[in-house]
Amino acid sequence: MSEAKPKIKAAERMKINRQAMPARDAVERSHTFGEVNLGLLEQIAILEAQRCLECKEAKCVAGCPVAVDIPGFVAKLAEGDLQAAADVLANCNALPCISGRVCPQEKQCEILCIRGKKGDPVAIGYLERFVADWALAHRGVRKAAPVPLSGKKVAVVGSGPAGLTAAGELAKLGHEVTVFEALHQPGGVLVYGIPEFRLPKEIVKAEVDALVRLGVEIRCNVIIGRSYTIDQLLQEERYDAIFIANGAGLPVFMGIPGENLKGVYSANEYLTRVNLMKAFDPNSATPVLKAKQVVVVGGGNTAMDGVRVARRLGADPSTLVYRRSRTEMPARIEEVHHAEEEGVVFQMLTNPVKILGDDKGWVRAVLCQRMELGAPDAKGRRSPVPIPNSEFEIPCEVVVEAIGTRANPLLTATTPDLKVNEKGYIQIDANNMTSKPGVFAGGDIVRGAATVILAMGDGKRTAHAIDAYLKASVQPATAN
Numbered sequence: 001m002s003e004a005k006p007k008i009k010a011a012e013r014m015k016i017n018r019q020a021m022p023a024r025d026a027v028e029r030s031h032t033f034g035e036v037n038l039g040l041l042e043q044i045a046i047l048e049a050q051r052c053l054e055c056k057e058a059k060c061v062a063g064c065p066v067a068v069d070i071p072g073f074v075a076k077l078a079e080g081d082l083q084a085a086a087d088v089l090a091n092c093n094a095l096p097c098i099s100g101r102v103c104p105q106e107k108q109c110e111i112l113c114i115r116g117k118k119g120d121p122v123a124i125g126y127l128e129r130f131v132a133d134w135a136l137a138h139r140g141v142r143k144a145a146p147v148p149l150s151g152k153k154v155a156v157v158g159s160g161p162a163g164l165t166a167a168g169e170l171a172k173l174g175h176e177v178t179v180f181e182a183l184h185q186p187g188g189v190l191v192y193g194i195p196e197f198r199l200p201k202e203i204v205k206a207e208v209d210a211l212v213r214l215g216v217e218i219r220c221n222v223i224i225g226r227s228y229t230i231d232q233l234l235q236e237e238r239y240d241a242i243f244i245a246n247g248a249g250l251p252v253f254m255g256i257p258g259e260n261l262k263g264v265y266s267a268n269e270y271l272t273r274v275n276l277m278k279a280f281d282p283n284s285a286t287p288v289l290k291a292k293q294v295v296v297v298g299g300g301n302t303a304m305d306g307v308r309v310a311r312r313l314g315a316d317p318s319t320l321v322y323r324r325s326r327t328e329m330p331a332r333i334e335e336v337h338h339a340e341e342e343g344v345v346f347q348m349l350t351n352p353v354k355i356l357g358d359d360k361g362w363v364r365a366v367l368c369q370r371m372e373l374g375a376p377d378a379k380g381r382r383s384p385v386p387i388p389n390s391e392f393e394i395p396c397e398v399v400v401e402a403i404g405t406r407a408n409p410l411l412t413a414t415t416p417d418l419k420v421n422e423k424g425y426i427q428i429d430a431n432n433m434t435s436k437p438g439v440f441a442g443g444d445i446v447r448g449a450a451t452v453i454l455a456m457g458d459g460k461r462t463a464h465a466i467d468a469y470l471k472a473s474v475q476p477a478t479a480n
């Protein structure tokens with residue numbers, strides 16, 4: 001560890017330029033699944049931390065959905081006290097190695113950083129990742145100190161960021177926690193959706209292992225709504241409370257002709273085959289079509305992951321088709337930039353109207369239409385308007401649709417007294433409790449497709465709400 005650094009004056013801090021994140025070479029990485037961003041070196045991280053003005057009323061914190069003490073951990077890092085920085089971070093963020101990699105910091109904390117007013121904001125995300133990775137490398141496999149047991153059992157449905165965060169908090173509060181996961185591996189979108197080159201799976205595994213050491217039981221291949229209903233968990237399996245965090249993973253399709261042709265995937269299926277079932281490995285039992293020309297439809301993180309995965313599987317061109325312009329793309333700016341460097345072709349202001357097949361039922365092209373931007377919609381985003389007679393074909397053998405997901409009705413359909421809204425998302429009260437007493441919910445199944453950090457925030461808040469509920473429901477002992 002570095003020696004403690006002397007305090008630096010604000011004027012000196014202002015002279016330091018934002019440090020860049022080293023990345024794997026674009027040509028090399030467009031064929032491999034190794035992580036793209038390589039992480040800051042210690043002295044570079046400390047230098048970047050010294051750019052922070054340690055504001056008394058730190059604007060950046062207001063932008064963080066889990067209110068990470070940004071000036072607190074960055075100040076410790078600037079002093080070279082990595083352990084103290086890691087402790088501050090661990091107190092406010094359960095999965096910092098993950099959020100340090102996938103959070104849209106540019107839209108959350110960094111956009112509010114005071115240094116961004118005249119130049120570049122502090123690279124808060126890079127610093128979070130540096131400190132979290134350092135802590136992970138140095139925490140070893142120490143068993144957590146035992147906590148007094150409450151005697152209460154809590155079931156968590158789903159092992160994405162919401163479920164994992166809640167499970168950790170609940171275990172630390174002394175409750176017996178079982179996580180039920182439908183897939184064969186825990187992690188939710190962190191393992192089946194976000195590819196290895198953005199979030200190495202060993203990081204998610206390390207977080208899951210830490211939960212297991214805390215005493216959390218993780219039961220994979222169990223589908224709630226099939227293997228057990230919510231009522232069975234409460235009545236037969238005697239859980240005192242349940243946290244539903246099963247995400248919103250049901251794919252939405254465009255509804256255009258040709259979607260039943262061979263070679264059309266939803267992004268979730270395509271990414272799950274590659275990320276979770278290791279379809280990129282020629283020896284994998286789960287194949288994926290490795291096409292020469294791939295078209296991915298959408299403009300969010302999922303689309304960006306799909307088109308970059310296709311590129312790595314050998315597609316040339318791997319084309320992204322998006323109906324609005326670059327400015328409206330919801331994907332993280334860094335991912336768009338990386339995709340471009342890797343040779344992804346962008347077809348902006350373009351909308352597929354039909355998928356065309358050959359006489360054997362395989363995809364051969366996508367028929368698209370050019371668009372222009374019209375009046376803003378209800379959310380303020382300019383709406384795409386078709387340009388008449390602008391149709392053209394993009395030849396391809398695979399089409400991946402990444403236009404969104406929605407709630408899977410499997411669980412809610414078997415729990416009729418669980419109130420959902422018109423889109424099928426679970427409704428909760430101010431304490432994150434559903435219409436069913438003792439059953440709570442959070443993450444994408446409540447919000448609709450959102451972000452990792454919001455799901456984690458929901459997990460943390462709900463764990464404390466469940467703890468309060470369990471404490472309130474403890475019957476006072478009666479004197480004989």
Ligand SMILES: Cc1cc2nc3c(=O)[nH]c(=O)nc-3n(C[C@H](O)[C@H](O)[C@H](O)COP(=O)(O)OP(=O)(O)OC[C@H]3O[C@@H](n4cnc5c(N)ncnc54)[C@H](O)[C@@H]3O)c2cc1C
Nearest residue numbers: 158160161162182188189193224247443444450451452455
């Ligand atoms: C490809 C992709 C890329 C993304 N990239 C980013 C990004 O860069 N940054 C960001 O902040 N967000 C990103 N997101 C969004 C983010 O991943 C989600 O908002 C977040 O994972 C939601 O967390 P969750 O815990 O609510 O649900 P999920 O992560 O979806 O986890 C839900 C879990 O529940 C399981 N499950 C479902 N039904 C059942 C059942 N009936 N019984 C038992 N288990 C069940 C699922 O298998 C899954 O493991 C991305 C999403 C996708 C799809």
Ligand code: SF4
Nearest residue numbers: 052053055060113114
């Ligand atoms: S706003 Fe910027 S300079 Fe101020 S504490 Fe936050 S990161 Fe540091």
